[in-house]
Amino acid sequence: MASTSETARATELERALRAQGVRITRQRTALLKVLAAAGDHPDANELHRRAHALDAKVSLATVYRTLTALEAQGVVQRHTFENAPARFETANTPHHDHMIDIDTGEVMEFRSERIEKLQAEIAAELGFELVRHRLELYGRKRRKD
């Protein structure tokens, strides 16, 4: 069952699509629900699996097309981690970077103001205006002994 916040999030995604002059179809509605409910970082295939469970009339091509539209509106982010299909997440949370468990593939989010600041400084030193960045930490859970 969708919580209130999930429903609200789905509505917000829908608004973003409408803003792009895009029609709200059954298949998009299904995908938006899935995205709103996702607490993880699923890839296109997994999103298709989930949306297809809600409404069998959802094809993988449409999942890709809709994700691209949502990404263009900035409400969904696409992450291409190391040699793996792209993973997606709704961009309702503020900017953050990712820590990936190299054993399980689990993705964690974190944010460091200091790193953000340092990045901008470095870009400036190199004579660049920083447009975006990608920071991924790959590690292994430390067993507490």
Place this chain on the structure above:
Amino acid sequence: MASTSETARATELERALRAQGVRITRQRTALLKVLAAAGDHPDANELHRRAHALDAKVSLATVYRTLTALEAQGVVQRHTFENAPARFETANTPHHDHMIDIDTGEVMEFRSERIEKLQAEIAAELGFELVRHRLELYGRKRRKD
């Protein structure tokens, strides 16, 4: 003409291959020369083009196979930047991260001890041992006016 250091670098790459029990063939020799001489971050296709110019008997498949072997030995690094084929560089330089010009695709290297340190700290806070990371800054040259 290859400078002394280039030759030395090529020899070092060759050593790394031998250490893996791999045979030194004409095609690998050509690729090693190309890698040793490269000051940029070429992709497999470009490396193939250059190696093929030295010795027409070099196929793209062999370039990929050899790059994989060199990567396994840690003497070559593979970088997969945003939606683009992987680019390669010899790992004779100490660790560094990359700044990519989003207009030209040009790749610049930089290193920040502070960022390195912060990354390790963050991983530790999340309960992870940092194995490796990927930091890419995407920006646009600032015109000096």
Place this chain on the structure above:
DNA sequence: ATGCAGTTGAGAATGAATTGCAAATAATAG
């Protein structure tokens, strides 16, 4: 309801990278 521009699914196409296989060849023994 009606029209039509946007959307769909299915499958073909793409592009990077890998792989199977028979012929070619480097390293080694003699």
Place this chain on the structure above:
DNA sequence: CTATTATTTGCAATTCATTCTCAACTGCAT
């Protein structure tokens, strides 16, 4: 130097994620 053998090669076929093509379908403004 030659034979032996385990690697390596080129080529084509394959894989995998993603995008595209196109005829049929469908939101949705009127």
